[in-house]
Every structure is written in C-alpha cells, then in structure tokens.
Amino acid sequence: MNNQQFQTPIEYLKGVGLSRADVLKKELQIYNFEDLLKHFPYKYIDRTRFYKVREIQPDMPYVQVLARLTQKEIIGEKRTKRLIAQAHDDTGTIELVWFQGIKWVEKMLVPGKVYVLFGKPGFFNNKAQMAHPEMELYIPGAQQKGNLTLQPAYNSTEKLKQFTLDSKGLQKLIAGLLEQTAKDIHENLPDYIRNRYKLAGRQESYRNIHFPNDANQLNEARYRLKFEELFFLQLKLLRNKLLRTQKFKGNIFESVGDYFNEFYHHKLPFALTNSQKRVLKEIRLDTQRGVQMNRLLQGDVGSGKTVVALMSMLIAIDNGFQTCIMAPTEILANQHYQTIKSLVGEGFIEVALLTGSVPNKARKVIHQKLEDGTLNILIGTHALIEDKVQYKNLGLVVIDEQHRFGVEQRAKLWRKNIIPPHILVMTATPIPRTLAMTMYGDLDISVIDELPAGRKPIQTVHFYEAQRLRMFGFMKDEIAKGRQIYVVYPLIKESEKLDLKNLMDGTEIMSREFPLPKYRISIVHGKLKPAEKEFEMQRFVKGETQIMVATTVIEVGVNIPNASVMIVENAERFGLSQLHQLRGRVGRGAEQSFCILMSNEKLSHDGRIRLNTMVKTNNGFEIAEIDMQLRGPGNIEGTQQSGVLDLKVADLTTDQEILQQARNLVIEIFEKDPQLAAPENQILNLAFQAKNAGLSWDKIS
Known part of the structure; x- marks a missing residue:
C-alpha cells in the first residue's frame, strides 16, 4: 500500500476538500488515501435477507422488509x-x-407500490413499527442498489456528522476511493504463501472487507488482511532481531568467578527455584555467544527477578564489567538499591544509587567511580542516561518495567559502551503470550513461573459495603498479631x-x-512532596504505624514483609493488572497474607468478572489473559506508547x-533466506522495504 498514490493527502479525494479533510484528520487520524482505505467497518448490517412482518421481534437490530404501501x-x-x-x-x-423531512418524504411515497424497507424495528401498541426507514422502490428482477449485501457501518463522531460524514458519508467516500x-x-505476498494458506487476493480483499456480498466473502477478506498485518509485524520484529545479532557484537562473559560463587554459596539467603535456575542458565548461554543479549524476564510479583538480575550482574563483574539497573521511579530504584545492598552485605562489591534526589557532591563521587571502574553496580532512574554519566566498561544493563521508558531513553544506554552492553528487561506485569509475541517479538523471553519456597498463596476475598464491620x-x-495493613483508595479527593x-x-x-494512641496511621498519596511521602513510608517500614492509607503510589516498589493485609476500596474501579500488582505488595513474609476487595453492591458485568478472577486465582499469566479479553490488547499498560500495536484489522x-501461523512462517523464511534475496521472496523484500522506509534498526522498537 506504499504506492505513491495511496500517500496522497485526503483533501485531494473527490468529495472531501479542505474543511472535511481537517475534521477527518482531527477526529479519525485519516491523513491520506491509505488511512481512509484502512478505516475498516466496525460491524456489518445484514441486508442479505428479507424478513416477513410476522418474524419481526422488538429486540432485533436492523431488518429489511419487502412490503406494499397502502396508505x-x-x-x-x-x-x-x-x-x-x-x-x-x-x-x-x-x-x-417520520418526524423530520416530512414534506419531501410524503412526495416520494406512492400507495400501491412495493418498497424495500430497511430500519430498526420497534413496537407500539403491539404493532410493528419502523421510524425513519430507508426506502427503495422494488423492481422485480432488477439488482437492488444497497440491499442483499452486508452493509458496512463505520465509526464516526458528532463533529464528523456535522460535515455529513456519518457512517453513510464515510461509506460513500470509501466506495469512491476504491473505484479510483x-x-x-x-499484491505483497508471494504465490507460495497465498497458496499454502489459501489467502484471497489483496485487491479483492480490500473491496470485500468494505463491501462484501455475503459472509463468506467477508471472512475470506478478513483472514487475508489479518494474516498480512500480523505477518509483516512479525517480519519487522524478527528481521530487527536478525540484523541486530549480525550488527551488534556482544561482550563475552567467559567465566563464572569468585563474586558469583561467593554470593551463591555463602550469601544467598534461600534456595533458588527451578525457574530461577533455568533463567540464569539461559542468560549464561546468551552472554557466552559473542552476540548482544536482548532478553525479557517475565515474573510475577515476588517471584525473585531481582535476585536473578543480581546474579547475572555478578557474572558480568566477574568478567571485568560494570552493570546498572534502570527503574522508572525513585521509589522503585530505591527499592532495588535496598534489596541488593541487603543481599550482598558490606564490603563485597561497590553499589551506588543515582536519582534526581542525589546531591551534587555525592553525584560527582559516583561519576568519578564510574569512570575509573571502581563502581560495580549503579542503580537509578533515567538519571543513568544523562550525558555526564560515563562508564569505564558497561557490560550489562537491567531495565525494570521497561514499558515506562521510551525507545530513545533506552537507546541512550547502549551507546554508553563501544560494544553495546547485554540487555535484560524485567517486568512484573505478566504479559499474555500473544502480546509478548508482538510487543517483545524481537526479544528472547524467559519466564519465572513459580514463587520461592515458603511463600503461602495470598487469600483473596470480595466483600460488599454491608460487610465493612466484619x-x-x-x-x-x-x-493484634503484630501485622500491618495497607488500605488503598482510587482517588485523593471526592469527584463530583x-x-x-x-x-x-x-x-x-x-x-x-x-483511634490514637492504640493505633497509628500513615497517609501516602501522589500530591505529597517526596520528603513527606518518604517520611510516611519510613514510619510504616519501621513499624511505627500499623495502617497505611494510600492511593496507588504503593503499587510498585514497596516491600514490607510484615504487611499481611491489602484492602482495596472500590476495587471494581481498578483494572485487573493493577489489582494483581496491589495484591503483590503483601505475601512477602512467611505469614499467611490476605487481600480484601471492597465494592458496592451494584457491579458491571466486567467488574464482576474482574473481582471473581482475583478471588479465583493468584496466577498472573491467567489474570493477564482475562484482562486482555476484557480490555483489549491496546489498553494493556504500556502497549499504547509502544507503537507496535497499531493494528487495523487483526485482534490479538x-x-x-x-x-502463531504468521510468526512460524517468518521464522521458516529467515532460516532459509535471511536476506530475503531468493527470487520467490523479491515481492516480500520490496513490500518490506516500502513499509519500513526511513526506519532505523539501531534501536529496540
């Protein structure tokens, strides 16, 4: 679709002009011919059959009736x-x-003639009724214009309707564009792919997705365009990965040395799970190949990702390299710093924290130690990517919750060394498999899918307002048992x-x-100054307060083993992944922990599913799949800013x-023909180059 004609600005399409073009751009982000062609119908109105008057029911959508006008x-x-x-x-x-256009309609109606009536049926005094139906004179034997097909319905807005660009108006524009x-x-797929997957032609698919004659035509068009969209997405991601492995050499971590062994045998306070061991082995193999590692580490809250990251960093340090962890917030950076300091103890390795709050004097010392190589691990926020921060020999970068960082921010990190450092991306947000294959399709993926030994599953219950005293x-x-409690609210001030x-x-x-003095409460929310927030947090950490009343600022980065209860007020207002993250703030010690989800009696269908899911399972991946089904992939945290999920027709x-078919095919093609140079792949190569003209492959996208 990169033919120059399809890049023509939308104002040049017949029937558009400047004012309509302006509103199309603002309301639907339709800038050119291609954008309009890819504004697919969101539903189809079935005009493939005629209903008898007797068959009409009050709850039916649009129906089509053949009837004679009597009066x-x-x-x-x-x-x-x-x-x-x-x-x-x-x-x-x-x-x-009819309530409008009465004079005009009345002139058009001829009693005694047979009409095709089309509209939404209703009932008044037990009698079938249709308000403002579309009407067309029926001519026996002639092809009826606009009926006996699946009629497309397009998303529009109130503003567009002011320019007569409702669904009908958009349909007219698209019909004219297709004609032109x-x-x-x-075609952009070779014959061997089309034949193997029984794909319809590209041209007919674009016609039939907009104006199908029947359900069969529509299904064939949809399948073809979905396959094409997902295939080229995977082609981009996997070619990106292929080019990077060819272009970027990686530092070789030859040995596992004293730091790793000392930590593993004498400092590690618990046995590693089989999952953690497997992931460490995968990272170990990656860092021996001489190719830059790019690995995503997925693990539920509390599954032990930080320990795996630390042990990976110790391998880098054993081989003479520096390492860093980049976190999205100061709270989370601080959390990693405290966790790693407590794990390694004093005098073992040099660890420093660099965030916006670090004073200039301390900052200069950190910069000096980085440059002379005496600093082994630097933990911080995006302060790590400032130009002033120079490493002597950066070998491994760990990025936590990477969806919070933009491509440019991440790219700056691997320019910090002559040979780009190995990259380990961590996320505590379990990602559905299909989403991982698209958002992170160019990364190797590791999963920690078991919790450390001794952790008891958190018990989750759902209470209604009437059970508040309980x-x-x-x-x-x-x-009374000496435990502490979180109480989380969705808002700071009352909303009207x-x-x-x-x-x-x-x-x-x-x-x-x-009441005081028996009980003490900490209050933490986003409107507090950092120092005030830290003061309140520390009171809770030290056990000076038993209850922390907070907004979702405590969603990530708080690790208090003595906190055993998480209460979420108005839990129906939270998304599933957020509820799961909040629940993960407890259950960090050996004691049994609990999560209480408070809600109103009135729950929406989705709200009920979310709360029932939380009560039923602690499995983050199961929760993520249900979350995606409820919200759609484009609304999962982080996917909007990724830019990868700009899918027009496919739905993950x-x-x-x-x-899966598309991904497997791309892997197969690259195994045989990594350069897409074979004659049968020329069409693919040309389409790929056109689609990605001007894109740089120097960065993870």
Whole structure:
C-alpha cells in the first residue's frame, strides 16, 4: 500500500476538500488515501435477507422488509407533526413513521407500490413499527442498489456528522476511493504463501472487507488482511532481531568467578527455584555467544527477578564489567538499591544509587567511580542516561518495567559502551503470550513461573459495603498479631462525577475506627512532596504505624514483609493488572497474607468478572489473559506508547492462531533466506522495504 498514490493527502479525494479533510484528520487520524482505505467497518448490517412482518421481534437490530404501501397521512400540528404510513406483506402490517423531512418524504411515497424497507424495528401498541426507514422502490428482477449485501457501518463522531460524514458519508467516500484506486492495490505476498494458506487476493480483499456480498466473502477478506498485518509485524520484529545479532557484537562473559560463587554459596539467603535456575542458565548461554543479549524476564510479583538480575550482574563483574539497573521511579530504584545492598552485605562489591534526589557532591563521587571502574553496580532512574554519566566498561544493563521508558531513553544506554552492553528487561506485569509475541517479538523471553519456597498463596476475598464491620474486625485481629495493613483508595479527593470512597474520607473513617494512641496511621498519596511521602513510608517500614492509607503510589516498589493485609476500596474501579500488582505488595513474609476487595453492591458485568478472577486465582499469566479479553490488547499498560500495536484489522484476543501461523512462517523464511534475496521472496523484500522506509534498526522498537 506504499504506492505513491495511496500517500496522497485526503483533501485531494473527490468529495472531501479542505474543511472535511481537517475534521477527518482531527477526529479519525485519516491523513491520506491509505488511512481512509484502512478505516475498516466496525460491524456489518445484514441486508442479505428479507424478513416477513410476522418474524419481526422488538429486540432485533436492523431488518429489511419487502412490503406494499397502502396508505399515508400527515397528522398533528407544527411541533407534533408527523407522517404515518402503512405497509403490508402476506403476514401482517407494519407502521412507518417520520418526524423530520416530512414534506419531501410524503412526495416520494406512492400507495400501491412495493418498497424495500430497511430500519430498526420497534413496537407500539403491539404493532410493528419502523421510524425513519430507508426506502427503495422494488423492481422485480432488477439488482437492488444497497440491499442483499452486508452493509458496512463505520465509526464516526458528532463533529464528523456535522460535515455529513456519518457512517453513510464515510461509506460513500470509501466506495469512491476504491473505484479510483483498487487497480493499484498490488499484491505483497508471494504465490507460495497465498497458496499454502489459501489467502484471497489483496485487491479483492480490500473491496470485500468494505463491501462484501455475503459472509463468506467477508471472512475470506478478513483472514487475508489479518494474516498480512500480523505477518509483516512479525517480519519487522524478527528481521530487527536478525540484523541486530549480525550488527551488534556482544561482550563475552567467559567465566563464572569468585563474586558469583561467593554470593551463591555463602550469601544467598534461600534456595533458588527451578525457574530461577533455568533463567540464569539461559542468560549464561546468551552472554557466552559473542552476540548482544536482548532478553525479557517475565515474573510475577515476588517471584525473585531481582535476585536473578543480581546474579547475572555478578557474572558480568566477574568478567571485568560494570552493570546498572534502570527503574522508572525513585521509589522503585530505591527499592532495588535496598534489596541488593541487603543481599550482598558490606564490603563485597561497590553499589551506588543515582536519582534526581542525589546531591551534587555525592553525584560527582559516583561519576568519578564510574569512570575509573571502581563502581560495580549503579542503580537509578533515567538519571543513568544523562550525558555526564560515563562508564569505564558497561557490560550489562537491567531495565525494570521497561514499558515506562521510551525507545530513545533506552537507546541512550547502549551507546554508553563501544560494544553495546547485554540487555535484560524485567517486568512484573505478566504479559499474555500473544502480546509478548508482538510487543517483545524481537526479544528472547524467559519466564519465572513459580514463587520461592515458603511463600503461602495470598487469600483473596470480595466483600460488599454491608460487610465493612466484619472487615474492621478482621483488621483489628491482624494488628493484634503484630501485622500491618495497607488500605488503598482510587482517588485523593471526592469527584463530583464518580461516587467513590476517597482517601480523605477514608482516613477520617479509619481514624474513628482505629483511634490514637492504640493505633497509628500513615497517609501516602501522589500530591505529597517526596520528603513527606518518604517520611510516611519510613514510619510504616519501621513499624511505627500499623495502617497505611494510600492511593496507588504503593503499587510498585514497596516491600514490607510484615504487611499481611491489602484492602482495596472500590476495587471494581481498578483494572485487573493493577489489582494483581496491589495484591503483590503483601505475601512477602512467611505469614499467611490476605487481600480484601471492597465494592458496592451494584457491579458491571466486567467488574464482576474482574473481582471473581482475583478471588479465583493468584496466577498472573491467567489474570493477564482475562484482562486482555476484557480490555483489549491496546489498553494493556504500556502497549499504547509502544507503537507496535497499531493494528487495523487483526485482534490479538481472537487472532492468536493467525499470529502463531504468521510468526512460524517468518521464522521458516529467515532460516532459509535471511536476506530475503531468493527470487520467490523479491515481492516480500520490496513490500518490506516500502513499509519500513526511513526506519532505523539501531534501536529496540
């Protein structure tokens, strides 16, 4: 679709012009012919059959009826004026009503003639009725314009409708565009692929996805265009990976030395799980190949990713390299720093923390130690990628929750060394398999899928508002045992639009129920200054307060083994992955932990599924799959800014099989023909070059 004609600005299409072009760009991001052609229908109205009047039911969507007009009359005065007509077939009578355009419609209606009626049926006084139907004179034996097909329905907006660009208006524009350009929609898949997967031609697929004659045509067009979209996405990701392994040599970590062995045998406070051992082995093999490692490490909250990262860094240090961990927030960077310091102890290796809060004097010392190579591990936020930060020999970069970082930010890190460092990307947000194959399709993926020994699964319950006193009683019992409790609210101040429990009211209720001096409460939210937030956090960490009332700022980066209860107020307002992250803040010690999800009695269908899912399972990957089915892949955290998921026709929740087929095919093609130089792949190579013209492969995308 990169033929120059399809890049023509949309204002040059007949029937558009400057003002309509402006609104198309603003409302639908349609800038050129190609964008309009890829504005696919979101549904189809079935005009492939005629219904009898007797068959019409009140809950039916649009229906099409063949009926003879028997009478018409205008009734009422001025504002109450309406046109009413009667039409019948051999099974009954239907009433037709118009409230607008009455004079014009009345002239068009000829009693005694047979019409094709099309509209949404209703019932009034037990009589079938249709308001403002589309009407077309029926001519026996002639091809009826606009009926007996699946009629496309396009997304529009109120602004577009002001320019008569409702679904019908867009349909007209697209029909005109296809008429003008369809002959220039060239094939971009070789015959051997089309034959093997029984794919329809590209030109006919574009025609039939917009204007199918029947369901069969539509399904064939959809399958073809979905396959094409996912195939080229995988081609881009896997070629990216291939080119990078050819272009970027990697530092070779030859040996596992004293630092690793000392830590493993004498400092590691617990036995590694089989999952952790497997991932370490995968990283070890990667760093011996002489090719830059790019590996994604997925693991649920509390599964031990930080230990795996630390042990990987010790291998790098054993081989004379420096390492760093980049985290998205100061809280999370600080968390990693404290965890790693406590694991390695004093005097073992040099570890430093660099964030925006570090004073200049301390910063200069860190810069000096980095440059002379005495600093082994640097942990920080995006302060790590500032130009002033120079490493002597950076060998391994660990990026935590990488979806929070832009491509440019990440790319700056691997320019910090002559041979780019190995990259280990970590995420505690379990990613559905199909999403991982698209968002991270150019990375090797490791999964830690078991929790450390001794961890008890968190017990999750769902309470309604009526059970609040029971919840308070449970809190008091846990505090009496010496435990601590999180209470999380979705909002800081009351919203006029949302009937939510809010943090300020909640704190007041908690203070009444848990009064001084017996109980103490910490309050943490995003509007506090960093120093105030840190003060409150530390009171809770030290056990000076038993309850932390907070907004979701505690979602990541807080590790308090003594906290055994997580209470989420208005839990129905949170997404599944957020609920799962919040629950992961407890269950860090050996004691049994609990998560209580509070909600109103009235729950939406999706809200009920989310809460039931949380009660039913602790498995992050299972939760992620359900989350994707509910929200769609484009709304999963991090995917919007990735840019990878700009899918126009494919849907990762329903097209997993096509994605797998496309990926397997790309792997097979690259094994035989990595340069796409074979004669049968010329068409692919040309299409690929055109699609990705101007893109740089120097970065992970």
